[in-house]
Amino acid sequence: MNNNKPHIVVIGAGLGGLSAAISLASEGFSVDLLEKNDKVGGKLNVLVKDGFTFDLGPSILTMPHIFRRLFERVGKNMDDYVSIQTVEPHWRNFFEDGSTLDLSSDPVVMKQELDKLGADTVRQFDKFLAYSKRLCEVTENGYFAHGLDSFWELLKHYGPVKSLQEFDVFRSMDQGVRRFIKDPKLVDVLNYFIKYVGSSPYDAPALMNLLPYIQFGYGLWYIKGGMYGMAEGLQKLAVELGVNIHVNAEVVEIQHEGGRASGVRLADDRVLAADIVVSNMEVIPAYKNLLQGQEGEIRRLEKFAPSCSGLVLHLGVDTIYPQLAHHNFFYSDHPREHFKAIFHDHRLSEDPTIYLVAPCKSDPSQAPRGCEIIKILPHIPHLDPDKPLSADDYATMRERVLIKLERMGLTDLRKHIVCEESWTPVDIQAKYYSNQGSIYGVVADRFKNLGFKNAQRSKVLKNLYFVGGSVNPGGGMPMVTLSGQLVRDKILADLAK
Template sequence: MSDSEKNKRVIVIGAGLGGMSAAIMLARRGFKVTILEKNAQVGGKLNQLQTKGFSFDLGPSIVTLPDIFRPIFEGDGKKLEDYINLQRVDPQWRNFFEDGVVVDLWEKPERMRSELDRFGPEVFGEYKDFLAYSRRQYDIVEAGYLRHGLDTLLQFFRFYGWKEARDLDYLRSMSGSIYKRLSNRYLRDIFEYFIKYVGSSALDSPAFMNLMPTIQMDFGLWYVAGGLYQLGHAFRRRLEETGVTLCLEHEVLEIDRSASTVTGVQVRDSSGDLRTLPADYVVSNMEVIPAMQRLLRSPNSVMKKLRRFEPSCSGIVLHLGLDRVYPQLAHHNFFYSANLHEHFRRVFRDKKLPDDPTIYLVAPTRTDPSQAPSGCDNIKILPHIPPIDPQNPYSPEDYIALKEVCLDKLERMGLTDLRKHIIVEDFWTPFDIEARYASNRGSIYGVACDRRRNFAFKAPKQSSRFHNLFFVGGSVNPGAGMPMVTLSGQHVARMIVEQAAKGRP
């Protein structure tokens, strides 16, 4: 710890994974770190509901790129495996189509060859070639954007140069490059829906986002034994070990500032009292646009510059406890729209609720029977839908009607009499997501990935107006998902350490 770091006060707004990641890394460098979290538990969207013997992961349900978490937990003779037990999930996904075809996505190539041979001798070759192309996209993006935390298009081209970036597939859409390389209709839908990880549309995202299959196929798809919220418990334990002060049920109302410097925050504590807490640095785990609106009272001239960072999709989220098991389900399942492109256009361009949704369904008892009573099933149902339109919002009744559309579809596609077997139900709408997590218009994944609006970039991690204000989470680079938001926290910690070394503020 240098003299420039010693006793520097950092306030982190929000105990999501990005905020906790930054807090842990800074505390290990000797900064005095306090996290202010308005809810009664850590984790942000990583959340949990336990009721009547069922345990539901309310937020994320997939772990990828586990090595990104290692810097948080390693050191002092410890390693990640001392905190959580990761279990590999294979098949990674089971994919159900309207014509009755079911396709499993396996990590091991020899299993995929067996899966795809029924569609013709050329299909597995196309699959292998597509993964090689995906790997090239990942390697390029990882070398700079992910590893070094690049934040702007200018930084991107300075790092790579036009020559080095020549293999990056950015002129086509994600969908366009999939259709160029794959002839099998089922594989096309499967690889297009990898865009679920960032809550966007394959029609509008740049083609280099086809890197996402590599993240899953090369590094594995994982589950945390006992439920994904065990990762939240692990982060909290690490906060305690590194000396971070955690204040739950403390809601930040405003960020104090003077000229180009933020000086602290106004907070309502758990007893309802208002307090002023000074800080040398502030890290916001609240999404950029809500933070700029609510905590900084930013003028319209400032907010206009953020319009390209449109919120990602939202969703209705339905957690069901069932008194029977549906053996045809894998751990992760997708029930596809009959026309996936029409689904993308309706939700992401027309901003309408889907009439034929693609449904993500999680059944964690396939890996962890402890998540439901014996003989019962625990499932989460998530279709992507538009974020809240403040000028013309959908009503709660509209979302309930969509829930019934989803249940109709699942019953039609093989989950016979699903409604009759529901014994526990928990239902979230975009209004619930917005209220609980202060997300931008109920967004689940931060900022939408759009090649014309933002070239798939999210908002920068450092404020352009206040040199000691930083942002973490899904609304900033590198984007959504547990590994990416954790990485954003690590990058912000490094940026603060570098700024402190220069004597600022």
């Protein structure tokens, strides 16, 4: 290791922080990785309770090549650290009229499913997927590859004509879908790919229609033994590279002088000196909690509003529901009203779309014999001090969701619950210091921020950088992991100046 290289402190050991620490250590930097909780992983968390193993955070792995790069860059094989398997079908969609639609990586199965919706639906879907692929490829070749951090950088890289044409900037995600798709059920399914970034398809830019191709092009995966295995694999790699990982080590202040960070102070008043600081804490909470007097910068960043949150119910049930796939969606009959409630009215939806994960379909070992896990996630508003929601409000929402699932086929679900763990936005904010309890970082809204997130370079301190869901390229497991690799590139570029 080159001890003349700057010493780097990374705040927060979520996937963004782990990726940054690994990426920087692979370049010979000495790195201290500080995590306030008792284990690494951030929102990629796990709980073992009453014989059930609950993945508390992300449930879907896409774009595994982004994770593989961390290992390959140092001559390692990810398969020696993390075992992944494909999930089939990708997910099952349930509608109020009793019909279902599977999304599948198998073209024959996919055609059979789409034929349920009409003779022309396959052709429409193929045209949509070609459009989704174009959006994905142009994004990967510039925005992802070069870590572009603003619309102006986008214009500079692609040129104004290509930027306007290739990114479909004048349409919303929903409008982009409806260019190709006529069947309302398939519109709802494709719109709900927005779940990956916790936003509304009616507000998000059409660029978000790259998300279906990311899933169909790169596959949908599960980590054998549970999703937390990715955090464990990255932790092992980080330690092998010499990263000093400190858990139960909460940072309460970024110290600075002369416009540069000089170190961090921990809750126990220890101070770690740093030449460079990388924060996996979201940008706005970091400015509010770790730096003083940043009200002007916080106001400047208000356009990067928080994504939605969720009411997360982890249920252990003493029965098996054979109609479920690994991933399932139970759709609202009133999708516009559902998204309006969350993103504009900041209230709980009367008729929510519900994401339900049944991981025992791929991994029966996650529950006792004869039992399975039902993880339920309806999107709900982030914390809003002007429209506070009470514990009773969340309890009412829980009941509304369970009744809907029972009505749509999960008979006597409430009677079969033998183990339960629930999280509200209050819990999410307390555990992860996320901005107003958001799950996915910054909302993608074409009018607020054109779908962009915060920049990775701080405008306050020259040697402060950010990773995670609140910065470009955004939320979700692959994107926050990519942010850690991109911050390495920015730091190397800045040091070379």
